[in-house]
Amino acid sequence: MDRTLQRELYRRLDQSPERHALAYINNRGEFSWRTLEEVCRQAAGYSPRLKELGLGQGDVCILALPSNAFCATLLITTLLLGAVPLLVAPPILQLKGRYSNLTQVLRHMIRKTKPKIVIVPKAMMPMREELEGHQKRTHLLFEEEGLSPDLSAGIPQVTPAESDIAAMQLTSGTTGFPRVCVWQQRNVTAALDGIALAMDLNQEDICLNWTPLYHDMGLVNNFLLCLTKGIPLAMLNPIDFVNKPALWLRGLSDTASTMTWSPNFGFAITAEIVRDDQMEGVRLDRVRAFWNAAERIHLETIQAFYKRFAPFGLHRDSLKTNYGCAENIGGATFSDPHGPIVVEQVDDVVLQQKGMAQPIMRTDEGQRAVQVVGVGRPYPGIEIKILSRKGRPLPDGHVGELALKTPSRMSGYLGQTLETRRALFGDLLRTGDLGYMRGPELFWVGRLRERITTLGRKLDPSDFERVLLRIPNLRHGCFAVFGVDDAQLGTQRVVVVSEVRDSSTRPYRDIVNDIQSQISLQLGVKAYDIILLPKDTLTKTSSGKRRHRYFRQRYLSGELQSLRLSDQEKEENPPIQVQRSSEGL
Structure with missing residues (x-):
């Protein structure tokens, strides 16, 4: 059958028509x-x-x-x-x-x-x-x-039938229109089985989700999983979460939820914005899994979230990581559901110049280290291979394209035969993501098409996020970073574009200097151009991804330069001071 x-x-x-299913x-x-x-x-x-x-x-x-x-x-x-x-x-x-x-x-x-x-x-x-x-x-x-x-x-x-189409899902579409992933019934049920096993899902679990249903994290890892596995699911509107992140944590407490999902930025803004008075009566002891996925996971964010909410019962080992993509129908790798996440410290220069993750126990003078967060192990039935540019398997610790041998891959992109052939490489799904393996653990480090090569070093736009998160007056997650070829330098120039908060009274030149010095100090590269833009300029894709390549095109056309904020403009048109609570962004 x-x-x-x-x-x-x-x-x-x-079997259980009277069991709780959904709450809004x-x-x-x-x-x-x-x-x-x-x-x-x-x-x-x-x-x-x-x-x-x-x-x-x-x-x-x-x-x-x-x-x-x-x-x-x-x-x-x-x-x-x-x-x-x-x-x-x-x-x-x-x-x-x-x-x-x-x-x-x-x-x-x-x-x-x-x-x-x-x-x-x-x-x-x-x-x-x-x-x-x-x-x-x-x-x-x-x-x-x-x-x-x-x-x-x-x-x-x-x-x-198992071979019929169950659903379709859009890819990120970071440069133009997203592609349409076609999901067959057999592949969707295989994905849900694998996810349930990897999460050690049981009938005592309750899930709370604020991520959008048009994102595969919300659709597959939450809605379809809970609906078909008999797990009660509480849903919070994403807009309500963004306006008041405390609703997420209070909802977890009030619904007695045991697991939840969020991209990294959700953990970052929650740790920063939620006040103690909004946490009155909230307990997080029952939550056994906060799954962090869908974008680069930063150790600093995880640590800040834990430090902020440990007094409310948050367990350190409840912080989990995951990797997935629309082409694979939901999550593919999951950290240990009953243990801590895996983090390793590697030589940053060797990683960027040679594409090798060389672990280091301590840093010598002049040596720069970076901590890379593991995104877990493949669920039962999935095999991971790391491929070179020529499609050859790479050994542990070598960065290459992440490929999956998986029972839950899409059947193809709707109406795009050439793109489908490129992605479905024999029995492998080529994801376009970059990572490396250390034993059974996957470490995600970026996107193949978004790599920046400057002075012999290879960087991903997400490498800059942990730096920008610490710069006062920038809007969290609202940035684009890309490389621009420079024939005179013989390499790419790094360009950073970021939105500034409306309430900022800080001189823009001070913000630019801060960004330049911190990028140089923490990443060892020079940002040749930094453009600060007003709110709502750097719109994201339909799945919430940053459009680095798209805004690179806008930069090369001169459009972004024309929108650049300047201190002269601020002096001529000072911002109106508005009293705001920390409930909004």
Whole structure:
């Protein structure tokens, strides 16, 4: 009998219909649990209308909605109908962004996937004609418009095959439009089985998630995993988390959650912003796993988070790491669910110049060391290989492209044969990520296409993040770093672009000097140009990734230089001083 998402869901529904399934935490921290039967019946209520509009088994349904209860319900409806969900970041998230491309991404996805139905927020009604013009046979719905649930509707029963498409997922799209990963049913169920084993998931667990459903961390590692494995899941809207990170920690305490997920920046801003008075009555003793994933993991961030919340019961060994990608359907490597993370200190110069991770126990005078955080071991069934540029396996400690032999890889990129051939290299999935192995542990160090080569050293943009995090008045995570070829120097010039907080009264020249000196001191390279920009300039991808290569193009065209903040401009137009609490960013 074929194993599919739908069959797993039906099995859970038969075995434990009254078990808690989902809770939605509002911006005041309030929530109530819904049973699996309640969740499925609510989702089934929307199925008659969607079927009437032609949505059936194998049809694509795009959900470009905020990650809230309505989006989660329609996602389940789509699955119950055997349709193929594709979650896309709603353009309303970046309406202020000068370089936002979310509207173009949505239009492109409508053309590319030819969906039967697209559901978007009501705020996008002025774009109705523009969006409807891209596919004549696509029905465009604005949230609840024409979607009144039929409470008498039964739960649809569908029987897709293991080889059928279960879902689609967008890649990061750091330079242009994201690619569409096609996920087959067999690969999704293999991923969920492997993730559950790696996390040592059990029926006593409760999960809380604030990451977006249009990101594979939110969709796979949280929503689909919990739904099919019978794990209660509390959901917090990502916007509410960003506005008030304390909601995350209070939610963990109030729901008695045992595990949660966040990218590194979430740990950083929570440790910095949350006040003691917001933690009154909060205990973190029960949480056995804070999974850190989706971007470069910095030891300094982990240490700061632990130091800040240890007084509230946070266990040091509850801080975990993970590596995954959309092409592999969720997480691929996981740190020990019952032990500490792995960290090693290596010679920074040897790492950057020779691509070798040479461990050092202590640093001699003049020697620069860097601490690299391990991202765990592959879950059962996955094998990892580190490849040279020629595709040959490299030994332990050598940096190369990370490749996976995995039962949970995508079947390909939709409509992109050449890109699929490049990624699916024989029985391997080539990820485009850089890393090295030390025994069974993987250490992630960057992206192949974003490497900066300057004076014989190879750096990743994420290497600069730990430096920029310590510079006062910069917005956390809102930066781009890239290399620009310089024929006279015979190497690349390092360019750093960062947003400045609105409330900053510090002279911009002082910030620039601080960035230059700290990069030189900590990384041993020179930043030839530093551009400070206003808030909401460096918009991210639909999956929240930084667009280093995209903004490199904007720099070379001269666009970023024209937006550069200057002290002269500040003197002529002093910022309005606004009283703000630390609840916002």
